[in-house]
Amino acid sequence: MSLELAANQGTAPIADQVDDSPLAIRGMTVSYGQKPVVFSVDMTVTQGAMTAIVGPNGAGKSTLLKAALGIVKPLSGQSMIYGQSLKSQRHRIAYVPQRASVDWDFPTRVIDVVLMGLYRELGLLRRIRPRHHDKAMACLDRVGMTDFAERQIGQLSGGQQQRVFLARALAQEADLYLLDEPFAGVDAATEKAIISVLKGLRDEGKTVVAVHHDLSTVNEYFDRVFMINTRKIAEGSVAEAFTAANLEKTYGGRLVTGQIDQLDLAAG
Amino acid sequence: MLWEALFLQLGYNATLVTLGACFLGVAAGVTGTFLFLRKRALVSDAISHATLPGVALAFIVMVTFGGDGRHLIGLLLGSAASAGIGLLCVSWLTRYTRLAEDAAIGAVLSVFFGFGIVLLTIIQSMSAGRQAGLEGFLLGSTAGMLWSDAIVILIGGLATLALVLAFRRPMSLVAFDPEFAAANGMNVARIDLLIMGLAMAVTVVGLKIVGLILIVAMLIIPPVTARFWTDRTDHVSLISGIVGGVSGYVGAGLSASAPNVPTGPIIVLVSFALFCVALFFAPNRGVLAAVLRHFRFQHRVHMRQGLLALAQGQPIYEKLTLRLLQRAGLARPDGVATEAGRARAAKALRDEKRWEVVRADQAFEGAAALYDGLREIETVLTQDQITEIDHRIGGPAGVPT
Structure with missing residues (x-):
């Protein structure tokens, strides 16, 4: 499982030009058991844009993100953050895991979850001071959840849970935001709230990458798209990469032509 | 009698035991909280059973080299070593084989315990072994507790509490959201090992008073009880420490006030009584x-x-x-x-x-x-x-x- 390819040992510099792309992934291969979920994938995220990672279920979308962040150990490959090693740039990344990945009956309040975003600032022993508290409240305000600060997280609806996770990411004051299915199972009001926050981040010059399920909103929400089905299928601006041909390649027979026709695709 | 016990009027030994049990209860309650929140409560069962072969081997080694086989620190070091091996076995089996954690726990628990019992039988037949009294480690034996034993418990418990306090943030974070913790550069596997290692320390320290079979209860029942009363992580560990401390104190007092009543089991029953109160009467989460x-x-x-x-x-x-x-x-x-x-x-x-x-x-x-x-x-x-x-x-x- 954690065997590394001999050919990829060592820290050979990434060959292509990555300059200072917020996130550059090269030759990433991840497998659970003997079956690769992500195979030799390259990805170069554009600074200041919103990128959707799109692909069918089990295509390795989430795994690619997790491997890029070192949450899952890749078989081979590496990721560079702003042209430097992941380790030295972690403080510039905020990660929003899938909502379903945690136990929402955990004994903690909304405000405590947001304060987790300040972990780097607080360290092991520093006390939580009013200014930390204010910062967390400001983040909750950006996602419209201030009224819920003192609630136990189990009392939230799915959409509210997702907004709390986003507030925690905002508290990290990162430059690169990586979100795993932020719109999965949330109500329409939350979806609107989240997308407006994300667009706000982009307008501040931050970079946003989100695993995305809903093909019908790719056009409306995102600038760029990365299509994956174990291997990389396409990468580029929505206008040039989000085409019927690429969707066909990504989803194979899983999308009927009728579905593709309904999407508001760029001419291509 | 009971009042005298609770106000520490029953003599030197009873006082030592009561204070020791109270302190052990606090340490176990606070440490057990993180094990419980990480949903690893049962690992403590494997850890505690894995102490037995270490106790027995330490005794054999100390006797072989002509020392006193019952030297507490030696026995505790032995138990810690074998519990550590048991712990690593559980985490290795779960990580690198297809065994689920419950199966790994069951396997490690029974094999280590069985091995320990075999060693105890061998010790019985040794010339120095007859008066060893190592069976006392199974269910705890407080009758002959010494001042030095109490000091060992105190220092071990204090060190454990200090570590829990220092690492409470990363431990809560890993318990709630391991992926987020990993994305922040935390070594989740190492934090997990720390959580279990601290539980192991409490187990070893508590062998003398509660014994290895019942120490699990002191790690699990207090946090479960505390969870009924509050929705905040820090309060869970605080209340859990209080529940553990009260159980230890009252339990040891009760057992001292009547002849031939074992300490460990009474402590467990007292904490169970506190659990029942919480189960029925806690606001929001109570029945x-x-x-x-x-x-x-x-x-x-x-x-x-x-x-x-x-x-x-x-x-x-x-x-x-x-x-x-x-x-x-x-x-x-x-x-x-x-x-x-x-x-x-x-x-x-x-x-x-x-x-x-x-x-x-x-x-x-x-x-x-x-x-x-x-x-x-x-x-x-x-x-x-x-x-x-x-x-x-x-x-x-x-x-x-």
Whole structure:
């Protein structure tokens, strides 16, 4: 499982030009058991844009993100953050895991979850001071959840849970935001709230990458798209990469032509 | 006798045991919290059973080299070593084989314990072994507790508490959201090992008082009890420490006040009593609160249905509904609505129509999401909005409220 390819040992510099792309992934291969979920994938995220990672279920979308962040150990490959090693740039990344990945009956309040975003600032022993508290409240305000600060997280609806996770990411004051299915199972009001926050981040010059399920909103929400089905299928601006041909390649027979026709695709 | 025990008037040994047990309870409660929150409570069972071969081997080694086989620090070091090996076995089996954690725990627990029992039998047959009294480590034996034993417990417990306090943030974070923790550069596997290692330290320290079979209860019951009373991580560990400390103190006192009553089992029973109090009487999460909530909800449903039936002139057959309406003065015993009942029924019907409008109109999406058939429409919409909806429905505007 954690065997590394001999050919990829060592820290050979990434060959292509990555300059200072917020996130550059090269030759990433991840497998659970003997079956690769992500195979030799390259990805170069554009600074200041919103990128959707799109692909069918089990295509390795989430795994690619997790491997890029070192949450899952890749078989081979590496990721560079702003042209430097992941380790030295972690403080510039905020990660929003899938909502379903945690136990929402955990004994903690909304405000405590947001304060987790300040972990780097607080360290092991520093006390939580009013200014930390204010910062967390400001983040909750950006996602419209201030009224819920003192609630136990189990009392939230799915959409509210997702907004709390986003507030925690905002508290990290990162430059690169990586979100795993932020719109999965949330109500329409939350979806609107989240997308407006994300667009706000982009307008501040931050970079946003989100695993995305809903093909019908790719056009409306995102600038760029990365299509994956174990291997990389396409990468580029929505206008040039989000085409019927690429969707066909990504989803194979899983999308009927009728579905593709309904999407508001760029001419291509 | 009991009062004397609780006020530490029963002599030197009883006082040492009571204070030691109290302190052990605090350390176990606080440490066990993180094991419980990480959903690894059962790992402590494997750890504690894995101490036995270490105790026995340490005894054999110390006797072989001509020392005192019962030297407590030597025995505890031995138990820590074998518990550590057991712990690594569990985490290795779960990580690198297809065995699930429960199976790994079962395997490690039984094999180590069995091996320990074999070693104990061998010790029985050794010339120096007859008076060893190592069986005392199975269920704890406090009769011959010395000042030095108490000091070992105190120092071990204090060190454990200090580590828990220092690492409470990363441990809570890993327990709640390991992926987020990993994305922040935390070594999740190492934090997990720390959580389990601290539980191991408590286990080793507690061998003398509670014994290896029952120490699990001191790690698990207090946090489970504390969870009933609060929804905050820091409060869970605080209350858990208090529950553990009180159980240790009262349990040791009880056992000292009567002849031949074992200490460990009584401590466990006391903490179980505290657990039962929490289980039934805790607000929100307690059984009683849940039952009350259910009945209150049921009554609201019946009232609503009854009012709608009255409004539409339908007969009411449900006895509970009738009783509730009567008690509220909304219906007569024969099921006919009173003056007040007619007014409330009309309002209920009106609200039903208002909700229909709200749920059909995209503009009210946020409010519609809150519809559950029971909620008063005034708690969701402003008076202006309601007036506007009434305008759309038409009919008499002045519905009595």
